[in-house]
Amino acid sequence: MPPSLFDDAPTAADAPLAERLRPRTLDEVIGQPQLLGEGKPLRTAFASGRPHSMILWGPPGTGKTTLARLMANAFDAQFLAISAVLGGVKDIREAVEQAQVAQAQGRRTIVFVDEVHRFNKAQQDAFLPHVESGLFTFIGATTENPSFEVNSALLSRATVHVLRSLDETDLEALLERGRALLGAAPLDASARKRLIGYADGDARRLLNTYENVAAMAGGRELIDEAFLEQALGEQLRRYDKGGDQFYDSISALHKSVRGSDPDAALYWFVRMLDGGVDPRYVTRRLVRMAAEDIGLADPRALRLALDAAETYERLGSPEGELALAEAVVYLAVAPKSNAVYVAYKAARAFVKQDGSRPVPLHLRNAPTTLMKQLDHGKGYRYAHDEAGGFAAGERYLPDGVDARFYEPVPRGLEIKIGEKLAQLRELNTKAS
Numbered sequence: 001m002p003p004s005l006f007d008d009a010p011t012a013a014d015a016p017l018a019e020r021l022r023p024r025t026l027d028e029v030i031g032q033p034q035l036l037g038e039g040k041p042l043r044t045a046f047a048s049g050r051p052h053s054m055i056l057w058g059p060p061g062t063g064k065t066t067l068a069r070l071m072a073n074a075f076d077a078q079f080l081a082i083s084a085v086l087g088g089v090k091d092i093r094e095a096v097e098q099a100q101v102a103q104a105q106g107r108r109t110i111v112f113v114d115e116v117h118r119f120n121k122a123q124q125d126a127f128l129p130h131v132e133s134g135l136f137t138f139i140g141a142t143t144e145n146p147s148f149e150v151n152s153a154l155l156s157r158a159t160v161h162v163l164r165s166l167d168e169t170d171l172e173a174l175l176e177r178g179r180a181l182l183g184a185a186p187l188d189a190s191a192r193k194r195l196i197g198y199a200d201g202d203a204r205r206l207l208n209t210y211e212n213v214a215a216m217a218g219g220r221e222l223i224d225e226a227f228l229e230q231a232l233g234e235q236l237r238r239y240d241k242g243g244d245q246f247y248d249s250i251s252a253l254h255k256s257v258r259g260s261d262p263d264a265a266l267y268w269f270v271r272m273l274d275g276g277v278d279p280r281y282v283t284r285r286l287v288r289m290a291a292e293d294i295g296l297a298d299p300r301a302l303r304l305a306l307d308a309a310e311t312y313e314r315l316g317s318p319e320g321e322l323a324l325a326e327a328v329v330y331l332a333v334a335p336k337s338n339a340v341y342v343a344y345k346a347a348r349a350f351v352k353q354d355g356s357r358p359v360p361l362h363l364r365n366a367p368t369t370l371m372k373q374l375d376h377g378k379g380y381r382y383a384h385d386e387a388g389g390f391a392a393g394e395r396y397l398p399d400g401v402d403a404r405f406y407e408p409v410p411r412g413l414e415i416k417i418g419e420k421l422a423q424l425r426e427l428n429t430k431a432s
Contacts, residue, residue: 131158
């Protein structure tokens with residue numbers, strides 16, 4: 001498909017609501033304050049009058065295409081859009097030719113590549129000489145981690161800007177704009193909350209869904225939750241992101257893993273995915289479960305959870321979800337221990353109420369002669385020089401503190417850890 005020129009003419013009345021509401025100025029953009037707020041990177045770039053090549057990385061419906069188009073308008077640049085899903089080297093070549101014509105006429109060009117991660121290495125490399133020569137400004141949009149999906153050569157020539165999913169306040173404002181433009185019936189509080197949860201931070205999804213619901217509402221004065229469910233049918237899952245069902249579902253998944261039930265854990269995992277949850281949210285929860293509920297009973301669990309998260313970032317959906325399912329099952333069947341979690345909370349509580357005690361002299365750092373003269377580090381016993389690599393009887397807690405926070409449980413690797421600690425404590429007792 002040849003590169004398409006962006007036409008700044010008014011959008012047709014029969015265009016989708018999301019397209020009709022596409023911002024025409026930077027001030028109309030909803031969300032992304034970390035990029036568009038006063039003094040922030042993209043706001044500064046627009047104000048400078050000097051476009052720069054960039055990668056816009058973020059979830060669907062967060063404004064990547066909109067920002068690229070606004071940049072072309074702001075700099076009076078020719079806007080050429082290429083879809084990496086449908087395009088290829090031929091389209092890149094045609095974009096180069098159009099950019100050369102514009103350059104001869106004294107006009108800038110912005111080449112926008114949607115889903116740039118779908119281009120292979122050769123296709124991505126085709127942009128390099130033209131980005132370096134300044135023939136055009138390159139803007140790539142991707143929903144995947146550019147560290148993995150964009151060639152390092154191209155990545156080094158572009159600034160990565162991270163876009164975030166729109167929050168509830170952003171989506172509320174967007175929904176009101178859509179309602180005003182359509183002149184449609186408003187939603188009651190529960191229906192509005194449900195629809196915003198269904199959108200999951202995606203502006204396009206919110207507006208397209210609302211447009212369909214409004215069309216079905218006919219002469220209704222108010223759209224309630226019952227009508228919303230009737231209108232959307234299976235599109236609207238019982239899973240309600242941001243509501244009680246969202247937190248109940250993640251609670252059920254966490255407790256199923258803690259309870260060592262792989263079947264229940266898989267069920268709740270799939271239920272959440274089926275309801276539209278961002279799998280990245282699940283990966284963060286799995287890492288937490290590995291640290292909180294498995295801990296040192298099986299230290300491999302944390303690494304496996306992190307590997308699953310990295311695999312998902314590389315593969316995306318749906319392929320990467322299998323790695324998450326593997327992690328869910330492993331965590332469920334792994335031996336359980338919250339000993340480190342309990343110890344950490346106990347240590348925090350102790351330090352909070354105890355105050356700041358001085359570091360014992362023999363444990364202090366002594367990089368200078370003066371510090372040595374002040375007895376910093378004096379009498380410290382270097383464990384590696386002691387029998388068995390253990391300085392029996394040496395104290396490491398502040399004077400006057402005799403706390404014990406960590407108590408291994410008799411499960412998994414912590415059985416061995418407990419035996420080891422018992423041996424070391426016996427040596428300490430004999431030495432004292």
